[in-house]
Amino acid sequence: MDQLIERIAKEPVRTKVAVVGLVVSLLTVLNYFVLSMTFGPSISELNERIVRAGREQAQLDREFTEKTAIANNLNQFRREKELLEQQLREALAELPEEKKVDELLLLFQDRARKSGLEIGTIEPQAPVRDRFYARLPIPMTVTGNFHEIATFFDALGRMRRIVNVNDISLDAPKDVNGKVVLSAKFLATAFMFVETQAPGAAAGGAK
Known part of the structure; x- marks a missing residue:
């Protein structure tokens, strides 16, 4: 090694400069490879990883925002569901799914009795x-006077279940203890909900 240094020292200045430049270049290249092996991937790879991580973070942010919005609206959805269920119960009370004729007749008799009428x-x-x-x-x-009949019709109209009254006929008026009594004939119509069936289901039932 000492002999090499002495030999370089005896060379001209240009040669010395060239040797020093070569040594610097070799050290730079060696330093690059050593750093790459020591500290991992190159700068381009690191940039690619950063870009990919940015895209993944943006996707996670979007998903988080969507899920947060759903969570915030969950209580509202529940309230709307409860409201719709309440409206359905009220609608079924007005338009029940069963005839319940016996119950309906008892209601008619009760309303007629409270109105002072006699059912013929x-x-x-x-x-x-x-x-x-x-x-x-x-x-x-x-049978009853006009006011009693009108009161009965009003009571039917106030029932929770839908009841229509039509084809009303009043005749045979007569005086009973100073009260004009009439015979009223009419058609009371109640309604019930009927679940519709798909054509395929109906055809299958027919078979």
């Missing part, structure tokens, strides 16, 4: 289906 006839007939509901016609005759 009450004859429920077979349901008549119409799209998603069915009509339950109930022809009736009652």
Whole structure:
């Protein structure tokens, strides 16, 4: 090694400069490889990793935002669901899924008695289906004065279940202890909900 140094020292200045430049270049290249092996991937690889990590973070941020919005609206969805269920219960009370004719007749008799009427006839007939509901016609005759009959009709209109009254006929007026008594004939119609079936299901049932 000493001989090499002495030999270089005896060379001209240009040669010395060239040798020093070569040594510096070799040290630079060696330093690059040593750093690469020691500290891992290159700068380009690190940039690629950073870009990929940025995309993944953006995706995670979007998912987090969506899930946070769903969580914040969950209580609202529950309240809306409860409201719809309440509305359904109220609708089914007005338009029940079963005929419940006996219960309906008891209600009619109770309303008539409280109105001061006497029921002559009450004859429920077979349901008549119409799209998603069915009509339950109930022809009736009652006896009482005009005010009592009007009170009875008003009581039917105030029932929670839907009841229509039509084809009203008032006749045979007579004086009973100073009160004009009439015979009222009319058709009371209640309604019930009928679940619709898909054509395929109906055909299958027919088979």
